[in-house]
Amino acid sequence: xxxxxxxxxxxxxQVNHHLDSILPALTxxxxxxxxxxxxxxxxxxxxxxxPVLLLxxxxxxAGPIEAALPAxxxxxxxxxxxxxxxxxxxxxxxxxxxxTVHRQWDKEAALLAGDGLLALxxxxxxxxxSSRTPRMAQIFTDGIIEICEGQALxxxxxxxxxxxxxxxxxxxxxxxARLLSICTEIGALIADAGETQISLFRRFGEHLxxxxxxxxxxxxxxxSQEILGKDFGSDVKRRKRTFLYVHxxxxxxxxxxxxxxxxxxxxxxxxxxxxxxxQIFKAAGALAAAETAAAAHLRKALACLSRLEPAAATExxxxxxDMLLQRKA
Amino acid sequence: xxxxxxxxxxxxxQVNHHLDSILPALTxxxxxxxxxxxxxxxxxxxxxxxPVLLLxxxxxxAGPIEAALPAxxxxxxxxxxxxxxxxxxxxxxxxxxxxTVHRQWDKEAALLAGDGLLALxxxxxxxxxSSRTPRMAQIFTDGIIEICEGQALxxxxxxxxxxxxxxxxxxxxxxxARLLSICTEIGALIADAGETQISLFRRFGEHLxxxxxxxxxxxxxxxSQEILGKDFGSDVKRRKRTFLYVHxxxxxxxxxxxxxxxxxxxxxxxxxxxxxxxQIFKAAGALAAAETAAAAHLRKALACLSRLEPAAATExxxxxxDMLLQRKA
Numbered sequence: 001x002x003x004x005x006x007x008x009x010x011x012x013x014q015v016n017h018h019l020d021s022i023l024p025a026l027t028x029x030x031x032x033x034x035x036x037x038x039x040x041x042x043x044x045x046x047x048x049x050x051p052v053l054l055l056x057x058x059x060x061x062a063g064p065i066e067a068a069l070p071a072x073x074x075x076x077x078x079x080x081x082x083x084x085x086x087x088x089x090x091x092x093x094x095x096x097x098x099x100t101v102h103r104q105w106d107k108e109a110a111l112l113a114g115d116g117l118l119a120l121x122x123x124x125x126x127x128x129x130s131s132r133t134p135r136m137a138q139i140f141t142d143g144i145i146e147i148c149e150g151q152a153l154x155x156x157x158x159x160x161x162x163x164x165x166x167x168x169x170x171x172x173x174x175x176x177a178r179l180l181s182i183c184t185e186i187g188a189l190i191a192d193a194g195e196t197q198i199s200l201f202r203r204f205g206e207h208l209x210x211x212x213x214x215x216x217x218x219x220x221x222x223x224s225q226e227i228l229g230k231d232f233g234s235d236v237k238r239r240k241r242t243f244l245y246v247h248x249x250x251x252x253x254x255x256x257x258x259x260x261x262x263x264x265x266x267x268x269x270x271x272x273x274x275x276x277x278x279q280i281f282k283a284a285g286a287l288a289a290a291e292t293a294a295a296a297h298l299r300k301a302l303a304c305l306s307r308l309e310p311a312a313a314t315e316x317x318x319x320x321x322d323m324l325l326q327r328k329a
Numbered sequence: 330x331x332x333x334x335x336x337x338x339x340x341x342x343q344v345n346h347h348l349d350s351i352l353p354a355l356t357x358x359x360x361x362x363x364x365x366x367x368x369x370x371x372x373x374x375x376x377x378x379x380p381v382l383l384l385x386x387x388x389x390x391a392g393p394i395e396a397a398l399p400a401x402x403x404x405x406x407x408x409x410x411x412x413x414x415x416x417x418x419x420x421x422x423x424x425x426x427x428x429t430v431h432r433q434w435d436k437e438a439a440l441l442a443g444d445g446l447l448a449l450x451x452x453x454x455x456x457x458x459s460s461r462t463p464r465m466a467q468i469f470t471d472g473i474i475e476i477c478e479g480q481a482l483x484x485x486x487x488x489x490x491x492x493x494x495x496x497x498x499x500x501x502x503x504x505x506a507r508l509l510s511i512c513t514e515i516g517a518l519i520a521d522a523g524e525t526q527i528s529l530f531r532r533f534g535e536h537l538x539x540x541x542x543x544x545x546x547x548x549x550x551x552x553s554q555e556i557l558g559k560d561f562g563s564d565v566k567r568r569k570r571t572f573l574y575v576h577x578x579x580x581x582x583x584x585x586x587x588x589x590x591x592x593x594x595x596x597x598x599x600x601x602x603x604x605x606x607x608q609i610f611k612a613a614g615a616l617a618a619a620e621t622a623a624a625a626h627l628r629k630a631l632a633c634l635s636r637l638e639p640a641a642a643t644e645x646x647x648x649x650x651d652m653l654l655q656r657k658a
Contacts, residue, residue, distance in 0.1 A: 126463065
């Protein structure tokens with residue numbers, strides 16, 4: 001483990017400890033056909049990045065970590081709801097190195113487990129009972145709706161050849177970045193932040209999420225399977241309209257565009273095709289553009305943090321995003 | 330239309346009018362791949378029984394109908410979330426005389442539409458912003474968890490030969506009755522009811538729901554397709570452990586039990602098998618027992634209403650459940 005990860009393992013431990021303390025009561029009942037898949041989904045070796053982000057946000061404003069734990073558990077439960085349902089829709093076989101819920105059981109059980117995870121997330125969130133709980137529940141709900149929209153867009157794009165960079169950014173804002181901004185906004189609310197702070201934390205979460213997803217797109221084709229925990233080039237296999245794909249189809253030469261579209265229109269993508277796509281991404285400048293775009297969003301996220309100081313002690317948050325965005329190291 | 334239905338068509342119209350006023354804003358955005366299936370699910374010729382029950386409960390306590398409409402819309406959206414996901418799990422082709430959402434689109438789109446319906450239900454419910462909204466949201470959330478449990482039990486039972494009447498009643502309490510008690514409990518909360526009234530309305534909704542489901546089991550095998558809006562004997566086809574099945578397997582003669590289990594273990598159920606099952610249900614006294622059990626729960630529901638008077642003006646509610654439980658007429 002790297003030094004920075006070690007620093008944040010304390011927060012992850014707090015999240016896991018809290019989850020361990022509430023999950024038996026939340027999921028210990030019958031029927032097992034509902035709760036065993038739910039526990040399985042939550043037991044995977046998840047990094048708990050989102051609840052840790054919520055805790056760090058709350059702490060940066062001198063808010064009480066204890067009071068933030070139920071909301072942190074709620075975002076992790078909700079995140080796993082999206083993973084379980086997305087895995088069904090994408091027909092994925094593995095997640096975090098284990099069979100997906102619908103492979104371990106079946107699609108019907110996984111569908112229901114996902115529904116249960118979402119309802120349990122609300123139970124955690126609403127159980128907090130602070131004066132700001134209604135507003136947190138609204139942010140949470142609006143966020144889930146956007147995440148559904150983002151997932152629908154992502155699926156739509158797989159059938160489309162005309163996805164623009166603006167389309168792509170809208171999709172990842174909803175599908176990935178919104179969940180991070182839910183964490184930062186709710187973390188700030190629990191710390192009793194003012195409206196300016198809440199708004200800055202929301203934008204911080206959004207830019208962090210955009211940087212995170214663009215980097216995720218990049219790592220899929222530049223990193224090894226051991227680091228990714230998933231197959232190398234899985235986005236190419238699934239014909240995902242990633243930053244790299246959209247960059248080539250909107251900025252690439254005709255030669256690069258045609259070559260990439262040819263790969264993406266094949267009935268089955270072979271390992272050689274992934275290497276060819278990797279070459280095209282590199283030659284067309286998509287890898288460099290993704291690094292530039294991720295860095296730009298990271299700068300914007302950091303600018304939000306700077307504007308929060310000195311009211312917020314953001315040093316830990318800065319180190320956290322440093323760790324988060326150095327995953328390839 | 331019968332006189333009693335006509336009387337309540339006014340309430341149904343209010344629910345539909347409210348839904349028409351909010352759904353364009355809730356579902357008018359992009360992407361269509363998410364919102365078109367959601368609108369389709371809500372457009373079916375639904376009877377809106379649950380939101381009408383919520384409004385009538387509120388009105389019986391002189392509560393404001395206007396203030397109850399968002400919660401009424403929320404329960405209808407949530408009910409449709411359960412229908413869309415249940416139809417996927419049961420692999421049903423039709424619902425209310427139209428193709429199910431997953432037949433009209435595909436299972437992935439329907440899964441996501443169901444998720445969206447649930448999140449939109451929360452948006453409606455939380456939008457009310459009364460001092461009792463947090464408690465309503467908790468009742469709503471606890472209810473959804475129980476509905477998921479009920480659906481899991483229902484699926485478990487299809488694989489089991491040892492379902493007792495107590496198992497069956499627990500399952501329908503969660504899967505069917507809880508949603509009705511959510512409506513009555515929330516309707517009472519909006520009318521600013523006291524704790525005794527809320528508790529009585531909860532039990533009223535539970536007993537009404539049990540009577541409703543037992544009668545539904547009965548109608549499946551005693552009514553015609555035109556009245557049902559679904560196939561005659563569909564529960565037998567799907568090997569559902571209904572009141573009738575459980576009565577025969579727990580109270581029937583060895584001959585009846587064996588004959589029924591033989592039908593339920595066939596790889597495919599033919600029309601003749603459904604008629605045979607109907608004969609067994611009748612001969613084993615299951616039809617009469619179901620009528621007796623439904624009547625008993627109806628009496629208990631009415632007893633709750635009696636205890637609510639004179640604080641609550643329950644005449645309309647009585648007529649409503651009369652209409653509800655006379656569906657075979």
